[in-house]
Amino acid sequence: MSLLYALLAIGLLALLFGLILGYAAVRFKVESDPLVEQIDAILPQTQCGQCGYPGCRPYAEAIANGDEINKCPPGGESTIRQLADLMGLEAKPLDDAHGSNDVKKVAFIREDECIGCTKCIQACPVDAIVGASKQMHTVISEECTGCDLCVDPCPVDCIDMVPVKVTASSWRWQLDAIPVKTID
Amino acid sequence: MQSLIDKIRQGRFFDFPGGVHPPGRKTLSNQDVIGKCTLPEHLYLTVKQHIGAPGQLQVKVGDEVLKGQALTRSTNPFALPVHAPTSGKVTAIAPHVSAHPSGLAELSVEITPDGRDKWIDLTPIPDYQQLPKTRIIEAICDAGIAGMGGAGFPTHIKVSPKKDVEFLVINGAECEPYITADDRLMREHAWQIRQGIDVLCHLLNPGHVLIAIEDNKPEAIQAMQVACQEKPDYIICPIPTKYPAGGEKQLIQVLTGREVPHGRLPIDVGIIMQNVGTCFAVADVIFTGKPLIQRVVTLTGEAMTKPCNVWALLGTPICHLLKHAGYEKAQQGVQRLIMGGPMMGFSLASEQIPVVKSTNCILAPTQQEMTLPEEEQACIRCSACADACPVNLLPQQMYWHSKAKELDKAQDYNLFDCIECGACAYVCPSQIPLVHYYRVAKAQIRQQEEEKQKADKARDRFEARKQRLEEEKAERELKHQQAAEARREAMHKQGDDPKSKVAAALARARKQQTSDETTAAPETADKVAAAIARAKARKAAVQQGDSAPSDTADTAAEDKQAKVAAAVARAKARKAATQQGHAAPSDTADTAAEDKQAKVAAAVARAKARKAAVQQGDAAPSDTADTAAEDKQAKEATASKSKTTKQVKPKDKVSTQVTAADTPVKPAPADDREEQKRQRVAAAIAKAKQQKAQKDRQQASSTADMPAEKVAQPLVEVDEQKKQRVAAAIAKAKARKAKLDMQSSADNQQDKTDE
Structure with missing residues (x-):
């Protein structure tokens, strides 16, 4: 008899939680993949397609689905590092096949x-x-x-x-870049 | 609150953490009164000399400007104008090396002084207390006054706060070593500074005015006390000398014990701070109307033989001031000029850099005085920098992360609270240029943020574009759909028409099919006949199309028939003639003949005559008569003598038919030209048809048999007329027929033999 009660109780609880979870799944449904949003926020949005995808968002989706994170030359090292942090991956050098990260x-x-x-x-x-x-x-x-x-x-x-021309406001304190000139 | 004021009055100040005590070296330059400097050859006025937006240029190259004339105009709240420091001519508006650590060229106005130093008309407002505050603020803005302590923040913004001001702090601390510009200014122009403070008080209405001066400047303190003795609200605060006590936040902390929160402004704790130089400039504007065109600059360092303070016009190149102070390069091993003090200043890239609104000192130290930075050693984690930091930061940690470019972590250590005072680098035993690392890291973070903003904007634009393209596509599709619907509706409106149209089309197609069959059938039987029939049909169609009168049509049709018949007859005649020609070649010289029938007839007649003559000549030559009767006799003779009746028969036929053909054509309406034309057209069409039929036949019987060729060749040679072709075609057709007959008979024979 006690076995029956136990089974009944567990069964009821399972039903209850099942209903709660089922309701929550419908009520709090996440519209889009938030990971894609986060990756897209990191990407530089040049929409250049150098990664092989038609824009930054498709590449973000591809990364979310397991593509390499080092295919974005405009983003460069800092983007790769941020993506590595986000995805829990090892940061790797930029893939040269997709172009190099030269001056803006x-x-x-x-x-x-x-x-x-x-x-x-x-x-x-x-x-x-x-x-x-x-x-x-x-x-x-x-x-x-x-x-x-x-x-x-x-x-x-x-x-x-x-x-892009360097102005005083975009200058990055590259003091070594100033030519040391001896004035007579 | 009262207790705080009491404390301040009693001179019991607070302290800020850290700080350093570098040697002051102020006596080098503070001994003499502020000197006057001669006019330089050229003045370079950087358009943007403050924090904010540059003004809009008001002058162009070649313009004559007067002293105090505005060169740019303020177009937004953060823009300040710059003014001509002396009268002269604008000789260039071009990028010129700027007073910035980068030494990058920035847009500048070059003025060549004319030496007259002629002022523009000045409009002082000594009765400022009667004027609205906005009028005073406007005057301050138009005078181009920016904070002269170093940052260069536009003063007019600072004097129009949205909150109540509890303390107005006048900053005369001048904590950085070597610099004595404010010291000398307070000593010599305390009264005007006080006037400036009065104006600011009128604008800000503060609870108290605190004039903070470091206690290493007793003369300045005394001068200010004298100037402010009528004003009990103005409290002179001799603060303890410690670097960087002159920093805005540090000074607030020293005086009131309050800390400006992270990311906030002093006004958030009820305090506004102005530099003494700014107060002086404000007084200048209000009481004399002079805009900010000059400032006190300390020229100091042991490499200068006459270190001093001078009134330097804005835009004066540094080299001119160095000459004034007797700068001796020989005393410096490596040329080293610093703008600002030794702690926070920056090395100058060029001697052509002009004085700007925030330039307070030019320092030219000797090598003994200030050793060149030694090679950077590893951080030993001594934490001396943390002890020296006036903002309670952990410089070694920030250094660590900045060097590793871990910007997030550096920011976690509040990198942006660093005031870049240089105290940490000053105390660092490893000679690490800590501030430089922070500056680089800050610049990188700012750049990243800027890029992030740009990326967000780019994303927005990209998505907006995508949406737009999709909308356009949808619109296009909708339009197409609507157009299709409109078409469909229009068809429905016409009712059964489509059905009838379809039926008509079908009927047409069927008709065509049947006509094809009918035309195809006779072709197999007799192609010539078919061609004639087609030509007739065509002719009739043309006539119907022209809607010609029925009677003329009938006659035309008859004509047509007659013509075709004539053509056939002519062809036959021709054939006969050529055959005769073969018999008697001399008679075939009628190549250019126009009227074939006549010629043929003539030739035939001649031939007959000759033959008759020959015969008669043979029989009885004397009896040759020229009469028609004789001709007839001859004819009969030839007829009797002719090899084949076949040859003769066509001849007769020709003569009869020719006349038959000629008679209908000739009496045909010669007056009605159109009719004739139409007939001709019809004839041409018929001919063309026949030609076509002939061609078809030629293709069919590609292996043209001998007799056909024999007939065809001379014809082609002689004339290109269609009649001939028609004749040839007929001949060929006949030949082919004959051949086919022969073949069939041969086959039959073969079959028989086989059997």
Whole structure:
């Protein structure tokens, strides 16, 4: 008899918790994978596609599904380190197959050579190029992520990737970089 | 609260943690009155000399400017104008090396003084107490006054706080070694400083004014006490000398014991702090109208033969001031010029760097005085830096993480609370330039944050673009869908039409099929006949299309028939003629003949005549007569003598048919040209059709038999006229028929033999 009571009690409890869990699963359902959001927040959002995915978010999803974390040249070492921290992986050097992390650049359109074909406007992932058909185009350098995607479509090769100029506010205290000059 | 004021009045101050006591070396430069400096050859006014946004340029190259004229205009609350320090000409607006540790070139206005030093019209406002506060604040902003203690924060923002001000602290501590600019200013211009304090008090309405001066400047303390003796609210506070007591937060802590919380401003604890130099400049603006165009700069260091303080115009290149102070490079092993003090200053990259609003000292130490930084040793964890830190940080930990670029961890140790005073590096036994590491780490963190913001913006833009593209696509699809629906509706509106249309189309297709069959059938039987039939049909169609009168159409049709018949007849005649030509080659010289029938007839006649003549000549040559009767006789003779009746028969036929054909054509309406034209067109079409039929046949009988070729060759040679082709075609057709017959008969024979 006591065995029956025990079984009954356990069974009821199991049913109760099952109901609670079932309700919670429906009520507190997480809409999207929060891990993807976190990874996407770390990625530099250049949308350059150098990782082999069409944008930063697809790469974030790929990382969440187990892809390598060292495929983002614009992010460089610091991004890899942050991703390694987040994913609990070992930080590894940047995969050279996806390009190198050189100086930050922005696109620059030599405006007198532009024919106004709008091809670069269509290529720009962040709408950082303004212009209209048969009108000169120009890059909003503030918005440019330096992804390079506009360079190839240009039929007249009038887009250059120009290194971002160092200003006093963006200077990083590289005192060694100052040439020591002896003034006579 | 009263107790706090009492404590301050009694000179019982608080203390801040850490701090160092470096040798002051102030007597080097504080002995003489502030000197005047000569005008330099060029002045370089950096457009942005303060924290905030640069002003908007108001002048262009070549403009003549007067002393005190604004070169830029303030366009937003954090922008300050700069003014021409003397009268002269704007000779360039270009990047020039700036007073920044990086030594990077920044946009500057170059002024070449004309030596007249002519002031612009000044508008002092000595009755400021009657004016609204905004008017005074505006005047301070327009004068371009920024904090002159070092940071260069725009003063007009600082004097318009949103909160109540309990203490207005006037900072005359000047804790850094060597610098005596504020010391000399207080000694010589205490009265004007007090006037400035009055203006600030009017604006801020503080509970108390504390004038903090380090106790190593007794003359300045005394001068200020004298200047402020009428004002019991102004408390002169001689604070103990300890570096960095002049730091904003440290001074607040010394005077009131309050600490400014992390990430907050002094106003959050009810305190506003202004430098004595700023007070002097404010007084200048209000009582004389002069904008900020000059400041006191200490020129000191043992490499200067005449260390002193000077009134330096903003924009004066350092080299000009060095000349004034008798700088001797020989006394320095390696050239080393420091802007600011030895603790917080930075080495200058060029002697062309101009004086800016926050330049308080140019230091040129000898090597004995200040040894060059030795090679950095490993940190020995002595924690001397932690003891010296005035902000209670752990410099060794921050150093550790900054060096390893573990920026998050460095931030965990409150890296951004570091005031970069340099006390830690001063005490470090391992000669580690700690502050430099912190600065690099701070710059990196700032950059990362900036990049993060940019990344967020880029993400937003990317997603906005994606959404836009999707919307556009959906819109396009919707449009297409609507267009399709509109089409469908339009068709429905027309009712049964589609059905009837389909039926009509089907009927047409069927008709075509049947017509094809009908045309195909005779082709097998008799292609020529088919061609003629088609031509007739076509002709009729054309006439119907032209909606020609029915009677003319009928006549035209008849004409057509006649013409076709004539063509066939002509071809036959031609054949006969050529055959005759073979018999009598001399008669085939009628190549260019236009009227074939006539010629053929003539030739035939001639041939007959000749033959008759020959015959008659043979029989009785004298009886040659030229009459028609004789001709007839000859004809009969030839007819009798002709090898085949086949040859003769067509001849007769030709003559009769030719006349038959000619008669309908000739009386045909010559006046009605259109009619004629139409007939011609019809004839041409018929000819073309026949030609086509001929071609088909040629293709069919690619292995053209001998007789056909024999007939065809001369024809082609002679003339390209279609009639001939028609004739050739007919001939070929006949030949082919004959051949086929022969073949079939041969086959039959073979079959028979086989049997």
